[in-house]
Amino acid sequence: MVEIFGGGNVLLLDEKDTIIQALTYRRMRDRNIIRGETYKLPPSRGISPDHATYEKLLFLRTQKGGIAKTLGRALSIGNPYVEEILLKAGVEKSLPAHDLSIEDIQSICTASMTLIEESKKSNPKSLSRNQVIGSM
Numbered sequence: 001m002v003e004i005f006g007g008g009n010v011l012l013l014d015e016k017d018t019i020i021q022a023l024t025y026r027r028m029r030d031r032n033i034i035r036g037e038t039y040k041l042p043p044s045r046g047i048s049p050d051h052a053t054y055e056k057l058l059f060l061r062t063q064k065g066g067i068a069k070t071l072g073r074a075l076s077i078g079n080p081y082v083e084e085i086l087l088k089a090g091v092e093k094s095l096p097a098h099d100l101s102i103e104d105i106q107s108i109c110t111a112s113m114t115l116i117e118e119s120k121k122s123n124p125k126s127l128s129r130n131q132v133i134g135s136m
């Protein structure tokens with residue numbers, strides 16, 4: 001399992017999702033990354049990007065700060081994805097969130113759905129054990 005949020009982490013799990021080894025071990029309020037414990041996904045926060053409807057994103061216009069930071073928090077996604085959505089939407093990432101137009105919100109919603117659809121179409125190449133070990 002590779003976690004790509006926060007500082008990131010790499011975990012080796014068995015067939016029952018028990019943690020065998022982790023790059024970083026931690027005890028947290030909602031889950032633990034400890035050898036021998038069952039791996040649990042972190043709780044979801046914000047709006048899931050694949051459920052980001054126009055109606056759900058309208059609240060962005062009421063937020064303080066720039067749209068990039070606000071959108072990242074709202075969808076719980078990292079900066080590269082936020083920037084890709086805003087680029088596809090044609091919205092300047094430094095624009096204050098409260099200055100978003102109705103058209104901007106619609107474009108952001110469409111761009112978010114487009115990014116989700118593109119990611120579903122991608123077919124990541126699987127690596128053989130030798131390729132993974134060779135790259136370490």
